[in-house]
Amino acid sequence: MKAMLYERFGAMPEIVEVPDPAPPEDGVVVKVTATGLCRSDWHGWMGHDSDIRLPHVPGHEFAGEIVAVGRGIRGFAVGERVTVPFVSGCGHCFECRSGNAQVCEAQFQPGFTHWGSFTEYVALDYADHNLVKLPETVSDATAASLGCRFATAFRAVVDQGRLKGGEWLAVHGCGGVGLSAIMIGKALGANVVAIDITGDKLALARELGASVTLNSTEIDDLPSAVKDATGGGAHVSVDALGHPSTCSHSILNLRRRGRHVQVGLLLADHATPPIPMARVIAHELEIYGSHGMQSWRYDAMLSMIAAGTLEPQKLIGRHISLAEAVPALTQMDRFAEQGITIIDRFA
CATH class of the missing domain: 3.90.180.10 (Medium-chain alcohol dehydrogenases, catalytic domain)
Structure with missing residues (x-):
């Protein structure tokens, strides 16, 4: 063969x-x-x-x-x-x-x-x-x-993130996992913020249900931009890319008692990213991994x-x-x- x-x-x-x-x-x-x-x-x-x-x-x-x-x-x-x-x-x-x-x-x-x-x-x-x-x-x-x-995004959003209708979902990275998460979030009745670095992927994210799209290359303070767009921060945020910056932004853009789900792989030089743990503690944030x-x-x-x-x-x-x-x-x-x-x- x-x-x-x-x-x-x-x-x-x-x-x-x-x-x-x-x-x-x-x-x-x-x-x-x-x-x-x-x-x-x-x-x-x-x-x-x-x-x-x-x-x-x-x-x-x-x-x-x-x-x-x-x-x-x-x-x-x-x-x-x-x-x-x-x-x-x-x-x-x-x-x-x-x-x-x-x-x-x-x-x-x-x-x-x-x-x-x-x-x-x-x-x-x-x-x-x-x-x-x-x-x-x-x-x-x-x-x-x-x-x-798609299955990974489904578990990340539905089971790990416990996303509900009317909540805000932030998705960092509009590749296959990110676009899947956007579609799933929309189907659950949530509002979705999509973040990426390219306009064509953000356009596709909007077609699939994102209410707000943000190009991170054009924004100095991305977590603040997400909080402004969502009226206080995302209830659930997914790092669908896997990079120290997207991981950090995903945690920092949460509202109090929000839930971060790490899906994107952080490997090689990115395997141990810095985590804003003071914010995690003070705002009682939840951090989850999702693996298939x-x-x-x-x-x-x-x-x-x-x-x-x-x-x-x-x-x-x-x-x-x-x-x-x-x-x-x-x-x-x-x-x-x-x-x-x-x-x-x-x-």
Whole structure:
């Protein structure tokens, strides 16, 4: 089968032939029909993720059809269309048994701990615990866009942020996660402030439901600007980019007793950003991390999609081939893409 593979961090990936995978006893093999290109894949290629062992095939948000099942599989069959959370649980540890596979002690991450979906076929462990069956109304491309950015934003806004109708949500960074958060916030009946550094992304954010858009390159005191726009500060603020400045701004633009949710990865030189802890204490702010979403929570998200309340397909930008994904991956630090790029041609 064809796969995108790199043998050294930062080295140009190549499209090569690799052996077809066999299903693990507790797993399946999925024929990949669509897979998203995410900034997390770029971080992995750069060597910012310690879980990756070389040589490596990236890709962690995808949809496809089961073509083989292991002997221990009970809940899924060949021919079923599925997706899977990018953080998958073992099904046995305390966190998995408590319903929190997104922080599993022995988590399985296609594209990071194992070879991923930038290929024609991918093998998945712990399938009964992690696979999500797809309704016919959800296309392969839409399903692929859910696996990381949209599902992560859903949990961040709905479960971690506990956003309510009528509240203000601030979203820092209008990439895939940020635009997803904006759409979800709007669907919940909240008012949304979108912050980014480019006008085209802010225009798209407004189309998707943002009430206010702010270009941070044009504002000296961003937290004050958010507080002015929201009449006192955001109730919930999401750092969807992952940078010391966006993290700090997201906390500082909260109103008293507000909730900050960190979604964007802070890696390498940015791994330990300064936090305005005096403000956190004095204003009784809440700070949360958000790391993917459990497979059992997909039903709530898929129900909103089926009802038309959420339309993640609007976030899809380009459709590209596996070969075209090589330059797209290596240039992701330029932040040029609008929306979610989907790989859906593998020949």
